[in-house]
Amino acid sequence: MRVRFSLMLLLAALTSTSPVAAEGGPAWDVCVGLSSTPDQRVEACSTVIDTKSEGGKRLAGAYCNRGHGLTEKRELDAALSDLDEALKLDPFYACAYNNRGRVYSFKRDYDRAIADYNQAIKLDPSMALAYNNRGESRFNKGDLDGALTDFDAAIKRNPNSAMAFSNRGLVYYRKRDMAHALADYTTRIKLAPDLLAYIDRGNVYRDTEQLDRAAADYGEAIRIAPTDARGWRNRGMIRLFQGDNKGGVSDYDKALQYDPSDAYSWNNRGQARLRLGDKQGAIADLRKALELKPDLASAQDALRKLGAL
Numbered sequence: 001m002r003v004r005f006s007l008m009l010l011l012a013a014l015t016s017t018s019p020v021a022a023e024g025g026p027a028w029d030v031c032v033g034l035s036s037t038p039d040q041r042v043e044a045c046s047t048v049i050d051t052k053s054e055g056g057k058r059l060a061g062a063y064c065n066r067g068h069g070l071t072e073k074r075e076l077d078a079a080l081s082d083l084d085e086a087l088k089l090d091p092f093y094a095c096a097y098n099n100r101g102r103v104y105s106f107k108r109d110y111d112r113a114i115a116d117y118n119q120a121i122k123l124d125p126s127m128a129l130a131y132n133n134r135g136e137s138r139f140n141k142g143d144l145d146g147a148l149t150d151f152d153a154a155i156k157r158n159p160n161s162a163m164a165f166s167n168r169g170l171v172y173y174r175k176r177d178m179a180h181a182l183a184d185y186t187t188r189i190k191l192a193p194d195l196l197a198y199i200d201r202g203n204v205y206r207d208t209e210q211l212d213r214a215a216a217d218y219g220e221a222i223r224i225a226p227t228d229a230r231g232w233r234n235r236g237m238i239r240l241f242q243g244d245n246k247g248g249v250s251d252y253d254k255a256l257q258y259d260p261s262d263a264y265s266w267n268n269r270g271q272a273r274l275r276l277g278d279k280q281g282a283i284a285d286l287r288k289a290l291e292l293k294p295d296l297a298s299a300q301d302a303l304r305k306l307g308a309l
Helices: 026-032 038-051 056-072 076-089 094-106 110-123 128-140 144-157 162-174 178-191 195-207 211-224 229-241 245-258 263-275 279-292 297-305
Strands: none
Touching: 026 038, 026 056, 038 056, 056 076, 056 094, 076 094, 094 110, 094 128, 110 128, 128 144, 128 162, 144 162, 162 178, 162 195, 178 195, 195 211, 195 229, 211 229, 229 245, 229 263, 245 263, 263 279, 263 297, 279 297
16 A cells, blocks of 8 residues: 555564573574564574574575565565475464565565465464555455455554554545544554654644645655655645735745655746746746646646746
8 A cells, every 4th residue: 555555564573482491692693683673683684594503484584584685675585585495384374474475565466465464364363554554455455345344353462553543544535424533543643653653643633634734744745855846746736725925836846855856846836936926937937847747737728828848
């Protein structure tokens, strides 16, 4: 999902494996540590695997966690190989099925992803993350009702899952059920108030014409991530809706500073400059918008009216 799921796909599970006789060591601790970076995880798990310092389920865990690190690095074929090996060593390893499903999801092989999530859920019906991830794959296949059912199940099993609330909010948003989308995004903000949480809720306020509230949420996005163009350009749009062309130009100045490749920001700033009487500035912006997106109708129409196309 937006996948932005984009619907934000930092979803792999890291679980400790069943204890065995080996006591582990520094490499093992980094391999399975929740705070390890992908590079650290891959290096540490490789040490565990190459030195054969672990066996049985813990060796399966090393392959699974290295597969997770490789997935985060988007080295998907290598990740898939590791997760296959983890499941050869332990065919009942729910986390490995979940993580392999995520690799298939990144490869856009959603049917295989769903099959792996099904197996993870069969082996561990309490795994909220597997329901969430299966919901994402169902969403990406266009099955909104199936996705909604899975996100409900994820939230039931983990009421503190900010991601599941975000994903369910997106499903409600796509269904145009704005009341439920707003409730889920508000819960997400309480659990994890990040840039996308405020932008998502701001979009609901925008689409329900609650423009002051939308501007406030986009303002929070700017406060959290002042060098990310998304907060600036979204608030810039609201300011244009409200007739604040100077404020809109100011926000789009910032948006274009941080993302000069967005044709819509050039177009919208050009439209605002035109309203402010800056004809030459408007023409320059609109031409840049068309350079980036030649079929942008609003820029074409404005330039024709200005006799500049």
